[in-house]
Amino acid sequence: MPRRFPPVHALSAFEAAARAGSFAVAAQQLCITPSALSHRIRLLEEFVGDRLFIRDGRNLTLSAFGRSYLDVVVQALRTLTDFPLPHRTLSAQPRVKITVPPTFARYLLMPRLAEFTEAHPDIVVEVFLSVPLYDLCLNESDLEVRFGAGKYPDMVTTRLFGEPAFAVASPAYLERIGGIATPADLNKATLLRSALEQWKPWFEQAGLDWPEPMDALRVDDLGLLLEAIKHGHGVGLTRHHFAQEMIAKGEVVQLFDIRLEAPPHAYYVVYEQTSRTRPEVQLFIDWMMAAYPDSLRDA
Structure with missing residues:
Protein backbone atom coordinates (compact mmCIF):
# COMPACT_ATOMS: atom_id res chain seq x y z
CA MET A 1 0.00 0.00 0.00
CA PRO A 2 1.46 3.42 -0.96
CA ARG A 3 2.33 5.74 1.90
CA ARG A 4 -0.10 8.58 2.50
CA PHE A 5 1.60 11.93 2.98
CA PRO A 6 0.10 14.94 4.78
CA PRO A 7 -1.09 17.74 2.47
CA VAL A 8 1.77 20.24 2.23
CA HIS A 9 -0.53 23.26 1.82
CA ALA A 10 -2.22 22.24 5.09
CA LEU A 11 1.14 21.98 6.87
CA SER A 12 2.07 25.53 5.85
CA ALA A 13 -1.38 26.74 6.96
CA PHE A 14 -0.93 25.05 10.34
CA GLU A 15 2.53 26.57 10.83
CA ALA A 16 1.30 30.04 9.87
CA ALA A 17 -1.74 29.86 12.18
CA ALA A 18 0.36 28.60 15.08
CA ARG A 19 2.95 31.35 14.55
CA ALA A 20 0.33 34.11 14.20
CA GLY A 21 -2.05 32.83 16.86
CA SER A 22 -4.91 33.81 14.57
CA PHE A 23 -6.60 32.20 11.59
CA ALA A 24 -7.45 35.63 10.16
CA VAL A 25 -3.87 36.91 10.37
CA ALA A 26 -2.45 33.66 8.99
CA ALA A 27 -4.91 33.73 6.09
CA GLN A 28 -3.84 37.29 5.27
CA GLN A 29 -0.18 36.28 5.34
CA LEU A 30 -0.83 33.36 2.99
CA CYS A 31 -3.18 35.50 0.86
CA ILE A 32 -6.08 33.07 1.15
CA THR A 33 -9.49 33.50 2.74
CA PRO A 34 -9.99 32.60 6.44
CA SER A 35 -12.47 29.92 5.38
CA ALA A 36 -9.85 28.39 3.06
CA LEU A 37 -7.32 28.35 5.89
CA SER A 38 -9.87 26.72 8.24
CA HIS A 39 -10.53 24.10 5.59
CA ARG A 40 -6.80 23.30 5.36
CA ILE A 41 -6.54 22.98 9.13
CA ARG A 42 -9.52 20.60 9.14
CA LEU A 43 -7.86 18.52 6.42
CA LEU A 44 -4.73 18.22 8.53
CA GLU A 45 -6.71 17.38 11.68
CA GLU A 46 -8.49 14.64 9.76
CA PHE A 47 -5.13 13.34 8.56
CA VAL A 48 -3.51 13.24 12.03
CA GLY A 49 -6.72 12.16 13.76
CA ASP A 50 -6.44 14.74 16.53
CA ARG A 51 -7.20 18.37 17.26
CA LEU A 52 -4.42 20.85 16.55
CA PHE A 53 -6.03 23.94 18.09
CA ILE A 54 -8.34 24.74 21.00
CA ARG A 55 -10.84 27.42 20.04
CA ASP A 56 -12.40 29.37 22.90
CA GLY A 57 -14.38 32.22 21.40
CA ARG A 58 -11.81 34.44 19.71
CA ASN A 59 -8.90 32.83 21.55
CA LEU A 60 -6.84 30.30 19.62
CA THR A 61 -4.29 28.08 21.33
CA LEU A 62 -2.46 24.94 20.33
CA SER A 63 -3.64 21.66 21.79
CA ALA A 64 -1.13 19.46 23.56
CA PHE A 65 -0.83 17.34 20.43
CA GLY A 66 -0.65 20.48 18.29
CA ARG A 67 2.36 21.77 20.23
CA SER A 68 4.31 18.55 19.77
CA TYR A 69 3.27 18.21 16.12
CA LEU A 70 4.26 21.82 15.40
CA ASP A 71 7.89 21.05 16.27
CA VAL A 72 7.91 18.25 13.71
CA VAL A 73 6.21 20.37 11.03
CA VAL A 74 8.54 23.34 11.53
CA GLN A 75 11.58 21.09 11.31
CA ALA A 76 10.26 19.42 8.14
CA LEU A 77 9.51 22.74 6.46
CA ARG A 78 12.90 24.12 7.49
CA THR A 79 14.60 21.04 6.05
CA LEU A 80 12.85 21.56 2.72
CA THR A 81 13.68 25.27 2.72
CA ASP A 82 17.35 24.77 3.61
CA PHE A 83 17.95 21.89 1.21
CA PRO A 84 20.76 22.93 -1.19
CA LEU A 85 19.59 23.63 -4.74
CA PRO A 86 22.81 23.89 -6.76
CA HIS A 87 21.06 24.61 -10.05
CA ARG A 88 18.95 27.42 -8.68
CA THR A 89 20.56 30.80 -9.24
CA LEU A 90 19.82 34.08 -7.54
CA SER A 91 19.45 35.72 -10.92
CA ALA A 92 16.43 33.60 -11.88
CA GLN A 93 14.60 34.46 -15.08
CA PRO A 94 12.06 37.21 -14.37
CA ARG A 95 8.48 36.03 -14.53
CA VAL A 96 5.01 37.52 -14.17
CA LYS A 97 2.13 35.50 -12.76
CA ILE A 98 -1.27 36.77 -13.85
CA THR A 99 -4.70 35.43 -12.90
CA VAL A 100 -7.55 36.13 -15.30
CA PRO A 101 -11.15 35.03 -15.90
CA PRO A 102 -11.45 32.18 -18.46
CA THR A 103 -13.41 34.18 -21.04
CA PHE A 104 -10.99 37.11 -20.89
CA ALA A 105 -8.09 34.69 -21.31
CA ARG A 106 -9.67 33.00 -24.33
CA TYR A 107 -11.04 35.98 -26.25
CA LEU A 108 -8.88 38.93 -25.21
CA LEU A 109 -5.56 37.93 -23.63
CA MET A 110 -4.33 35.04 -25.77
CA VAL A 125 4.47 34.88 -18.32
CA GLU A 126 2.42 32.38 -16.31
CA VAL A 127 -1.36 32.54 -16.76
CA PHE A 128 -3.78 31.15 -14.16
CA LEU A 129 -7.58 31.09 -14.28
CA SER A 130 -10.04 32.34 -11.69
CA VAL A 131 -13.82 32.43 -11.42
CA PRO A 132 -15.13 36.04 -11.40
CA LEU A 133 -16.86 37.18 -8.19
CA TYR A 134 -15.63 34.10 -6.30
CA ASP A 135 -11.82 34.09 -6.29
CA LEU A 136 -11.21 37.44 -4.63
CA CYS A 137 -7.67 36.92 -3.34
CA LEU A 138 -4.48 37.43 -5.31
CA ASN A 139 -3.02 34.27 -3.79
CA GLU A 140 0.41 33.79 -5.44
CA THR A 158 -7.30 50.29 -12.46
CA ARG A 159 -10.19 50.01 -14.90
CA LEU A 160 -8.98 48.21 -18.00
CA PHE A 161 -12.06 48.57 -20.16
CA GLY A 162 -15.80 48.04 -20.31
CA GLU A 163 -18.14 47.29 -23.18
CA PRO A 164 -21.86 47.81 -23.77
CA ALA A 165 -24.07 44.78 -23.10
CA PHE A 166 -26.73 43.65 -25.56
CA ALA A 167 -29.15 40.75 -25.98
CA ARG A 176 -38.72 27.81 -32.11
CA ILE A 177 -40.49 30.47 -30.00
CA GLY A 178 -42.00 32.31 -32.96
CA GLY A 179 -39.55 35.21 -33.17
CA ILE A 180 -38.95 38.31 -31.04
CA ALA A 181 -39.79 41.72 -32.53
CA THR A 182 -39.80 44.03 -29.48
CA PRO A 183 -38.23 43.97 -26.00
CA ALA A 184 -41.67 43.18 -24.54
CA ASP A 185 -41.67 39.93 -26.56
CA LEU A 186 -38.96 38.66 -24.22
CA ASN A 187 -41.79 37.66 -21.87
CA LYS A 188 -42.17 34.49 -23.94
CA ALA A 189 -38.43 33.74 -23.95
CA THR A 190 -36.21 31.95 -21.49
CA LEU A 191 -33.82 34.57 -20.11
CA LEU A 192 -30.48 33.02 -19.24
CA ARG A 193 -29.04 34.35 -16.00
CA SER A 194 -25.58 35.31 -14.80
CA ALA A 195 -24.34 37.23 -11.80
CA LEU A 196 -21.78 38.71 -14.20
CA GLU A 197 -24.35 40.08 -16.64
CA GLN A 198 -27.59 40.98 -14.87
CA TRP A 199 -30.77 41.79 -16.77
CA LYS A 200 -32.28 44.52 -14.57
CA LEU A 208 -39.18 47.56 -19.16
CA ASP A 209 -40.14 47.65 -15.49
CA TRP A 210 -39.30 43.99 -14.96
CA PRO A 211 -37.54 42.34 -12.00
CA GLU A 212 -34.35 40.35 -12.32
CA PRO A 213 -35.18 36.83 -13.59
CA MET A 214 -35.03 34.25 -10.81
CA ASP A 215 -35.36 30.99 -12.72
CA ALA A 216 -33.94 29.32 -15.85
CA LEU A 217 -30.34 28.33 -16.42
CA ARG A 218 -27.65 30.33 -14.60
CA VAL A 219 -24.08 30.40 -15.90
CA ASP A 220 -21.40 32.46 -14.13
CA ASP A 221 -18.86 32.29 -16.94
CA LEU A 222 -19.33 34.63 -19.90
CA GLY A 223 -17.89 32.17 -22.40
CA LEU A 224 -20.14 29.33 -21.22
CA LEU A 225 -23.08 31.73 -21.22
CA LEU A 226 -22.45 32.39 -24.92
CA GLU A 227 -22.24 28.65 -25.56
CA ALA A 228 -25.60 28.18 -23.83
CA ILE A 229 -27.10 30.91 -26.03
CA LYS A 230 -25.61 29.38 -29.19
CA HIS A 231 -27.06 25.99 -28.33
CA GLY A 232 -30.55 27.40 -27.97
CA HIS A 233 -31.08 27.43 -24.22
CA GLY A 234 -32.55 30.94 -24.34
CA VAL A 235 -31.75 34.65 -24.68
CA GLY A 236 -28.76 36.15 -22.88
CA LEU A 237 -26.67 39.28 -22.56
CA THR A 238 -23.18 39.51 -23.99
CA ARG A 239 -20.56 41.96 -25.29
CA HIS A 240 -19.00 42.61 -28.67
CA HIS A 241 -15.53 41.13 -28.15
CA PHE A 242 -16.98 37.86 -26.92
CA ALA A 243 -19.83 37.46 -29.43
CA GLN A 244 -18.37 38.99 -32.61
CA GLU A 245 -17.16 35.67 -34.04
CA MET A 246 -20.45 33.88 -33.35
CA ILE A 247 -22.39 36.83 -34.81
CA ALA A 248 -20.22 36.80 -37.94
CA LYS A 249 -20.86 33.07 -38.36
CA TYR A 267 -12.60 44.55 -16.43
CA TYR A 268 -10.05 45.80 -13.89
CA VAL A 269 -6.35 45.22 -13.34
CA VAL A 270 -5.83 44.50 -9.63
CA TYR A 271 -2.56 44.11 -7.72
CA GLU A 272 -0.81 44.88 -4.48
CA GLN A 273 1.22 48.11 -4.43
CA THR A 274 4.46 46.21 -3.81
CA SER A 275 4.05 44.28 -7.08
CA ARG A 276 4.96 47.37 -9.12
CA THR A 277 8.43 47.47 -7.59
CA ARG A 278 9.42 44.55 -9.84
CA PRO A 279 10.30 45.85 -13.33
CA GLU A 280 8.80 42.86 -15.16
CA VAL A 281 5.43 43.36 -13.43
CA GLN A 282 5.45 47.08 -14.20
CA LEU A 283 6.24 46.29 -17.85
CA PHE A 284 3.31 43.88 -18.05
CA ILE A 285 0.90 46.37 -16.44
CA ASP A 286 2.03 49.07 -18.86
CA TRP A 287 1.61 46.67 -21.79
CA MET A 288 -1.93 45.74 -20.74
CA MET A 289 -3.01 49.36 -20.45
CA ALA A 290 -1.60 50.04 -23.93
CA ALA A 291 -3.02 46.83 -25.45
CA TYR A 292 -6.55 47.84 -24.52
CA PRO A 293 -6.63 51.55 -25.46
CA ASP A 294 -9.33 54.10 -24.66
CA SER A 295 -11.15 53.36 -27.91
CA LEU A 296 -11.60 49.76 -26.82
CA ARG A 297 -12.43 50.59 -23.22
CA ASP A 298 -15.25 52.87 -24.37
CA ALA A 299 -16.41 50.68 -27.26
Whole structure:
Protein backbone atom coordinates (compact mmCIF):
# COMPACT_ATOMS: atom_id res chain seq x y z
CA MET A 1 0.00 0.00 0.00
CA PRO A 2 1.46 3.42 -0.96
CA ARG A 3 2.33 5.74 1.90
CA ARG A 4 -0.10 8.58 2.50
CA PHE A 5 1.60 11.93 2.98
CA PRO A 6 0.10 14.94 4.78
CA PRO A 7 -1.09 17.74 2.47
CA VAL A 8 1.77 20.24 2.23
CA HIS A 9 -0.53 23.26 1.82
CA ALA A 10 -2.22 22.24 5.09
CA LEU A 11 1.14 21.98 6.87
CA SER A 12 2.07 25.53 5.85
CA ALA A 13 -1.38 26.74 6.96
CA PHE A 14 -0.93 25.05 10.34
CA GLU A 15 2.53 26.57 10.83
CA ALA A 16 1.30 30.04 9.87
CA ALA A 17 -1.74 29.86 12.18
CA ALA A 18 0.36 28.60 15.08
CA ARG A 19 2.95 31.35 14.55
CA ALA A 20 0.33 34.11 14.20
CA GLY A 21 -2.05 32.83 16.86
CA SER A 22 -4.91 33.81 14.57
CA PHE A 23 -6.60 32.20 11.59
CA ALA A 24 -7.45 35.63 10.16
CA VAL A 25 -3.87 36.91 10.37
CA ALA A 26 -2.45 33.66 8.99
CA ALA A 27 -4.91 33.73 6.09
CA GLN A 28 -3.84 37.29 5.27
CA GLN A 29 -0.18 36.28 5.34
CA LEU A 30 -0.83 33.36 2.99
CA CYS A 31 -3.18 35.50 0.86
CA ILE A 32 -6.08 33.07 1.15
CA THR A 33 -9.49 33.50 2.74
CA PRO A 34 -9.99 32.60 6.44
CA SER A 35 -12.47 29.92 5.38
CA ALA A 36 -9.85 28.39 3.06
CA LEU A 37 -7.32 28.35 5.89
CA SER A 38 -9.87 26.72 8.24
CA HIS A 39 -10.53 24.10 5.59
CA ARG A 40 -6.80 23.30 5.36
CA ILE A 41 -6.54 22.98 9.13
CA ARG A 42 -9.52 20.60 9.14
CA LEU A 43 -7.86 18.52 6.42
CA LEU A 44 -4.73 18.22 8.53
CA GLU A 45 -6.71 17.38 11.68
CA GLU A 46 -8.49 14.64 9.76
CA PHE A 47 -5.13 13.34 8.56
CA VAL A 48 -3.51 13.24 12.03
CA GLY A 49 -6.72 12.16 13.76
CA ASP A 50 -6.44 14.74 16.53
CA ARG A 51 -7.20 18.37 17.26
CA LEU A 52 -4.42 20.85 16.55
CA PHE A 53 -6.03 23.94 18.09
CA ILE A 54 -8.34 24.74 21.00
CA ARG A 55 -10.84 27.42 20.04
CA ASP A 56 -12.40 29.37 22.90
CA GLY A 57 -14.38 32.22 21.40
CA ARG A 58 -11.81 34.44 19.71
CA ASN A 59 -8.90 32.83 21.55
CA LEU A 60 -6.84 30.30 19.62
CA THR A 61 -4.29 28.08 21.33
CA LEU A 62 -2.46 24.94 20.33
CA SER A 63 -3.64 21.66 21.79
CA ALA A 64 -1.13 19.46 23.56
CA PHE A 65 -0.83 17.34 20.43
CA GLY A 66 -0.65 20.48 18.29
CA ARG A 67 2.36 21.77 20.23
CA SER A 68 4.31 18.55 19.77
CA TYR A 69 3.27 18.21 16.12
CA LEU A 70 4.26 21.82 15.40
CA ASP A 71 7.89 21.05 16.27
CA VAL A 72 7.91 18.25 13.71
CA VAL A 73 6.21 20.37 11.03
CA VAL A 74 8.54 23.34 11.53
CA GLN A 75 11.58 21.09 11.31
CA ALA A 76 10.26 19.42 8.14
CA LEU A 77 9.51 22.74 6.46
CA ARG A 78 12.90 24.12 7.49
CA THR A 79 14.60 21.04 6.05
CA LEU A 80 12.85 21.56 2.72
CA THR A 81 13.68 25.27 2.72
CA ASP A 82 17.35 24.77 3.61
CA PHE A 83 17.95 21.89 1.21
CA PRO A 84 20.76 22.93 -1.19
CA LEU A 85 19.59 23.63 -4.74
CA PRO A 86 22.81 23.89 -6.76
CA HIS A 87 21.06 24.61 -10.05
CA ARG A 88 18.95 27.42 -8.68
CA THR A 89 20.56 30.80 -9.24
CA LEU A 90 19.82 34.08 -7.54
CA SER A 91 19.45 35.72 -10.92
CA ALA A 92 16.43 33.60 -11.88
CA GLN A 93 14.60 34.46 -15.08
CA PRO A 94 12.06 37.21 -14.37
CA ARG A 95 8.48 36.03 -14.53
CA VAL A 96 5.01 37.52 -14.17
CA LYS A 97 2.13 35.50 -12.76
CA ILE A 98 -1.27 36.77 -13.85
CA THR A 99 -4.70 35.43 -12.90
CA VAL A 100 -7.55 36.13 -15.30
CA PRO A 101 -11.15 35.03 -15.90
CA PRO A 102 -11.45 32.18 -18.46
CA THR A 103 -13.41 34.18 -21.04
CA PHE A 104 -10.99 37.11 -20.89
CA ALA A 105 -8.09 34.69 -21.31
CA ARG A 106 -9.67 33.00 -24.33
CA TYR A 107 -11.04 35.98 -26.25
CA LEU A 108 -8.88 38.93 -25.21
CA LEU A 109 -5.56 37.93 -23.63
CA MET A 110 -4.33 35.04 -25.77
CA PRO A 111 -4.89 36.80 -29.13
CA ARG A 112 -2.62 39.66 -27.95
CA LEU A 113 -0.15 38.08 -25.54
CA ALA A 114 2.44 37.44 -28.26
CA GLU A 115 2.89 41.21 -28.51
CA PHE A 116 4.30 41.22 -24.97
CA THR A 117 6.34 37.99 -25.17
CA GLU A 118 7.95 39.07 -28.45
CA ALA A 119 8.82 42.49 -27.02
CA HIS A 120 10.15 40.97 -23.77
CA PRO A 121 11.43 37.45 -24.57
CA ASP A 122 13.40 37.36 -21.31
CA ILE A 123 10.24 37.55 -19.16
CA VAL A 124 8.25 34.37 -18.50
CA VAL A 125 4.47 34.88 -18.32
CA GLU A 126 2.42 32.38 -16.31
CA VAL A 127 -1.36 32.54 -16.76
CA PHE A 128 -3.78 31.15 -14.16
CA LEU A 129 -7.58 31.09 -14.28
CA SER A 130 -10.04 32.34 -11.69
CA VAL A 131 -13.82 32.43 -11.42
CA PRO A 132 -15.13 36.04 -11.40
CA LEU A 133 -16.86 37.18 -8.19
CA TYR A 134 -15.63 34.10 -6.30
CA ASP A 135 -11.82 34.09 -6.29
CA LEU A 136 -11.21 37.44 -4.63
CA CYS A 137 -7.67 36.92 -3.34
CA LEU A 138 -4.48 37.43 -5.31
CA ASN A 139 -3.02 34.27 -3.79
CA GLU A 140 0.41 33.79 -5.44
CA SER A 141 -0.22 35.90 -8.55
CA ASP A 142 1.50 39.22 -9.19
CA LEU A 143 -1.63 40.76 -10.66
CA GLU A 144 -5.15 39.84 -11.68
CA VAL A 145 -7.70 40.85 -14.25
CA ARG A 146 -11.07 40.87 -12.53
CA PHE A 147 -14.52 41.24 -14.02
CA GLY A 148 -16.64 43.02 -11.43
CA ALA A 149 -17.67 46.31 -9.88
CA GLY A 150 -14.09 47.47 -9.24
CA LYS A 151 -14.37 47.57 -5.45
CA TYR A 152 -11.36 45.70 -4.08
CA PRO A 153 -10.18 47.10 -0.72
CA ASP A 154 -6.46 47.40 -0.03
CA MET A 155 -5.61 46.71 -3.68
CA VAL A 156 -4.49 49.01 -6.47
CA THR A 157 -7.40 48.86 -8.92
CA THR A 158 -7.30 50.29 -12.46
CA ARG A 159 -10.19 50.01 -14.90
CA LEU A 160 -8.98 48.21 -18.00
CA PHE A 161 -12.06 48.57 -20.16
CA GLY A 162 -15.80 48.04 -20.31
CA GLU A 163 -18.14 47.29 -23.18
CA PRO A 164 -21.86 47.81 -23.77
CA ALA A 165 -24.07 44.78 -23.10
CA PHE A 166 -26.73 43.65 -25.56
CA ALA A 167 -29.15 40.75 -25.98
CA VAL A 168 -28.47 37.83 -28.33
CA ALA A 169 -30.12 34.53 -29.23
CA SER A 170 -29.57 31.72 -31.70
CA PRO A 171 -31.62 31.75 -34.94
CA ALA A 172 -32.93 28.26 -34.16
CA TYR A 173 -34.20 29.36 -30.75
CA LEU A 174 -35.91 32.43 -32.20
CA GLU A 175 -37.65 30.27 -34.78
CA ARG A 176 -38.72 27.81 -32.11
CA ILE A 177 -40.49 30.47 -30.00
CA GLY A 178 -42.00 32.31 -32.96
CA GLY A 179 -39.55 35.21 -33.17
CA ILE A 180 -38.95 38.31 -31.04
CA ALA A 181 -39.79 41.72 -32.53
CA THR A 182 -39.80 44.03 -29.48
CA PRO A 183 -38.23 43.97 -26.00
CA ALA A 184 -41.67 43.18 -24.54
CA ASP A 185 -41.67 39.93 -26.56
CA LEU A 186 -38.96 38.66 -24.22
CA ASN A 187 -41.79 37.66 -21.87
CA LYS A 188 -42.17 34.49 -23.94
CA ALA A 189 -38.43 33.74 -23.95
CA THR A 190 -36.21 31.95 -21.49
CA LEU A 191 -33.82 34.57 -20.11
CA LEU A 192 -30.48 33.02 -19.24
CA ARG A 193 -29.04 34.35 -16.00
CA SER A 194 -25.58 35.31 -14.80
CA ALA A 195 -24.34 37.23 -11.80
CA LEU A 196 -21.78 38.71 -14.20
CA GLU A 197 -24.35 40.08 -16.64
CA GLN A 198 -27.59 40.98 -14.87
CA TRP A 199 -30.77 41.79 -16.77
CA LYS A 200 -32.28 44.52 -14.57
CA PRO A 201 -30.08 47.41 -15.86
CA TRP A 202 -30.75 46.33 -19.45
CA PHE A 203 -34.50 46.16 -18.76
CA GLU A 204 -34.39 49.77 -17.54
CA GLN A 205 -32.51 50.80 -20.69
CA ALA A 206 -35.19 49.06 -22.76
CA GLY A 207 -38.04 50.76 -20.88
CA LEU A 208 -39.18 47.56 -19.16
CA ASP A 209 -40.14 47.65 -15.49
CA TRP A 210 -39.30 43.99 -14.96
CA PRO A 211 -37.54 42.34 -12.00
CA GLU A 212 -34.35 40.35 -12.32
CA PRO A 213 -35.18 36.83 -13.59
CA MET A 214 -35.03 34.25 -10.81
CA ASP A 215 -35.36 30.99 -12.72
CA ALA A 216 -33.94 29.32 -15.85
CA LEU A 217 -30.34 28.33 -16.42
CA ARG A 218 -27.65 30.33 -14.60
CA VAL A 219 -24.08 30.40 -15.90
CA ASP A 220 -21.40 32.46 -14.13
CA ASP A 221 -18.86 32.29 -16.94
CA LEU A 222 -19.33 34.63 -19.90
CA GLY A 223 -17.89 32.17 -22.40
CA LEU A 224 -20.14 29.33 -21.22
CA LEU A 225 -23.08 31.73 -21.22
CA LEU A 226 -22.45 32.39 -24.92
CA GLU A 227 -22.24 28.65 -25.56
CA ALA A 228 -25.60 28.18 -23.83
CA ILE A 229 -27.10 30.91 -26.03
CA LYS A 230 -25.61 29.38 -29.19
CA HIS A 231 -27.06 25.99 -28.33
CA GLY A 232 -30.55 27.40 -27.97
CA HIS A 233 -31.08 27.43 -24.22
CA GLY A 234 -32.55 30.94 -24.34
CA VAL A 235 -31.75 34.65 -24.68
CA GLY A 236 -28.76 36.15 -22.88
CA LEU A 237 -26.67 39.28 -22.56
CA THR A 238 -23.18 39.51 -23.99
CA ARG A 239 -20.56 41.96 -25.29
CA HIS A 240 -19.00 42.61 -28.67
CA HIS A 241 -15.53 41.13 -28.15
CA PHE A 242 -16.98 37.86 -26.92
CA ALA A 243 -19.83 37.46 -29.43
CA GLN A 244 -18.37 38.99 -32.61
CA GLU A 245 -17.16 35.67 -34.04
CA MET A 246 -20.45 33.88 -33.35
CA ILE A 247 -22.39 36.83 -34.81
CA ALA A 248 -20.22 36.80 -37.94
CA LYS A 249 -20.86 33.07 -38.36
CA GLY A 250 -24.60 33.51 -37.83
CA GLU A 251 -24.57 31.28 -34.74
CA VAL A 252 -26.18 34.04 -32.66
CA VAL A 253 -27.91 37.29 -33.63
CA GLN A 254 -28.25 40.58 -31.79
CA LEU A 255 -31.78 41.48 -30.75
CA PHE A 256 -32.88 45.09 -31.10
CA ASP A 257 -30.57 48.13 -31.20
CA ILE A 258 -30.59 48.50 -27.42
CA ARG A 259 -27.17 48.48 -25.78
CA LEU A 260 -26.52 49.08 -22.12
CA GLU A 261 -23.64 51.56 -22.44
CA ALA A 262 -22.43 51.38 -18.82
CA PRO A 263 -23.06 47.89 -17.40
CA PRO A 264 -22.39 47.37 -13.66
CA HIS A 265 -19.35 45.19 -14.37
CA ALA A 266 -16.15 45.91 -16.27
CA TYR A 267 -12.60 44.55 -16.43
CA TYR A 268 -10.05 45.80 -13.89
CA VAL A 269 -6.35 45.22 -13.34
CA VAL A 270 -5.83 44.50 -9.63
CA TYR A 271 -2.56 44.11 -7.72
CA GLU A 272 -0.81 44.88 -4.48
CA GLN A 273 1.22 48.11 -4.43
CA THR A 274 4.46 46.21 -3.81
CA SER A 275 4.05 44.28 -7.08
CA ARG A 276 4.96 47.37 -9.12
CA THR A 277 8.43 47.47 -7.59
CA ARG A 278 9.42 44.55 -9.84
CA PRO A 279 10.30 45.85 -13.33
CA GLU A 280 8.80 42.86 -15.16
CA VAL A 281 5.43 43.36 -13.43
CA GLN A 282 5.45 47.08 -14.20
CA LEU A 283 6.24 46.29 -17.85
CA PHE A 284 3.31 43.88 -18.05
CA ILE A 285 0.90 46.37 -16.44
CA ASP A 286 2.03 49.07 -18.86
CA TRP A 287 1.61 46.67 -21.79
CA MET A 288 -1.93 45.74 -20.74
CA MET A 289 -3.01 49.36 -20.45
CA ALA A 290 -1.60 50.04 -23.93
CA ALA A 291 -3.02 46.83 -25.45
CA TYR A 292 -6.55 47.84 -24.52
CA PRO A 293 -6.63 51.55 -25.46
CA ASP A 294 -9.33 54.10 -24.66
CA SER A 295 -11.15 53.36 -27.91
CA LEU A 296 -11.60 49.76 -26.82
CA ARG A 297 -12.43 50.59 -23.22
CA ASP A 298 -15.25 52.87 -24.37
CA ALA A 299 -16.41 50.68 -27.26
